[in-house]
Amino acid sequence: AALVEATTVAEVAAAVTAAVAQLLPPRTPHRVAVQEELGRKGRAVPPDVPSAGVLAPQTVDPEIVGRLGAPEAVLCHRLVVIDETGAPVRVGALYIGAPRRSLMKLQTATGVLANQAALALERIRLTSEVKQRASEEYFRTLVQNASDMIIILEEDDTVRYASPSVARTLGGVDITGQNLF
Secondary structure, three states: OHHHHOOOHHHHHHHHHHHHHHHOOOOOOOEEEEEEOOOOOOOEOOOOOOOEEEEOHHHOOHHHHHHHOOOOEEEEEEEEEEOOOOOEEEEEEEEEEEOHHHHHHHHHHHHHHHHHHHHHHHHHHHHHHHHHHHHHHHHHHHHHOOOOOOEEEOOOOEEEEEOHHHHHHOOOOOOOOOEOO
8 A cells, every 4th residue: 555655766665665574574684775767767677686586695786785784685676567568677676685584485475565666666757757748738838828939049049949929029930940140
């Protein structure tokens, strides 16, 4: 439920951390790191992160091991979604640092958790993209319907954009691509 409600990467990480704590036996020392790659849409799943498994810390990115507090072992899951073409796309990785014995028992459960976290991260990315597009559309509509003349110039004073009000003011002349002066 917390993953469904999450609206930020930090909330996804907090939900995953809480879930891992519930899956482990009480008082098991552990740390969780969620590595997200929201800005890299379309990036194919790279070979640098194992798909899943309990690893020795020295085989994991030192920055991640530092975030996990130098654990005995690290359980890693790629956070992958399937794109519209059916290809897997990595949206991040889930790392859990804890005693090896505890991690061996968690692989299946945390695999399901990783799938849910990947979907939550993808939903957040898509929501952000929709908001960005809506904002751009609002701005475009605002500028195109404004009575103010808006002109955007290149460095050489060539008109890159002239709002419709410029053409109306100049009697229908489009100055896009021309030198303003």
